[in-house]
Amino acid sequence: MHNLDSDSEDELPPGWEEKSTEDGNVYFVNTCNNKIQWTHPRTGHKKVIPKDLPFGWTKTMDENGKPLYIQQETGNKTYVDPRLAFAKEEKKHVNDFRQRFDGSSTAFQVLHGVDLSGKYALITGCNAGIGFETAKSLARHGCNILLANRNMEATQQAIEQIVKDTKVSEDNLKSIYLDLGSLNSVKKCAMAVRTVFSNHLDMLILNAGVFGLSYEETEDKLDRTFQVNHLSHTYLALLLEPLLKKGSRVVFVSSESHRMASLKNVFVKQNLAHPKDQYSTLIAYNNSKLYNVITAKILSEEWKHKGIAVNSLHPGNMVYTNLPKSWWFYQMLFMMVRPFTKSLQQAAATSVYVATASELEGVTGLYFNNCFYCEESALARDKDIANEIFSISLGMIEERVGRDNIEKYVDKYCNRKENAT
Structure with missing residues (x-):
């Protein structure tokens, strides 16, 4: 592939020079x-x-x-x-x-020479950690960023830090409230975004995530890990579809943990959220990351004809961020391995690469790790499982906030299952 x-192999033989024309073509001259x-x-x-x-x-x-x-x-x-x-x-x-980059590459290296002036990106979960580095890196190259977070005070501090670090204008950085623990908040956020970005969005980077939480229900009566990591991001992507045009890129930040997912009883109960009586912190997280990869593949097929690229990725193993803050043991573990894992700039590199690399124009439905394509898990490649996961996700959204703005997907995926029976 x-x-x-x-x-x-790209090195020129002795006596040859590489030159260019004004309109962007390369030619080769033998000086002999x-x-x-x-x-x-x-x-x-x-x-x-x-x-x-x-x-x-x-x-x-x-x-x-x-x-x-x-x-x-x-x-x-x-x-x-x-x-x-x-x-x-x-x-x-x-x-x-x-492959141009690898696991040691930084987001700044990936963006070397890239001009993002006039581009618009929305990033979730970007007031700290990998999301912050992603926002800072894109802004440094001229991109207009909408920082979508729950903590507005921390978001303003992040904006001020980006301005300080990059010398970009604060006018290029805007914040918007988004609580991924509330589907109603997702809906309000999506509707507001249309007024900010003048009907087009070049990059949608779904970065926010939680890890290591004990069982906790959201206002939608769902496991918080499942809703924040998967369901709310799926809903946000669907609601923002009208802003995505030819050349737009959607990035789901997943994890290699998706390879350890377990779908036991998921299809029997028609509920993707991990149940309280059988709750496992790690399985809840692993499953949510599998759902990220699956959703990206489903939407890549749905939006391919529009020229919208949808891909997923793994940023890095046990990167030291605020992600493990829920339990002291995870904090200690992540701190111990910190010298052997990626820096935040390295962890943001794959997100930035998938969102901007010129060679990925038209590339969709792939899973990336260390700034290059790799094969996802067998579960993620199973189309029947993917359709079922997406169908259940839509049903869970419809049950809580209705089908407004997602009718065509509910009709296609949910009704297909009903018609089959």
């Missing part, structure tokens, strides 16, 4: 015989570059009328077109992309 050739060709002399593939300069670069002319490029932050000047650093091979298939 992917070309995993080493980068050495002045031969020019459009394909790479080693790979035989064509390459293209972005039409716009990388973020932070401007173009001028020297005294001889020759193009000169200036890096605004450092003042460095060069005659080499900086777009060449972002040249990529023309794809033969939408999923034909090579």
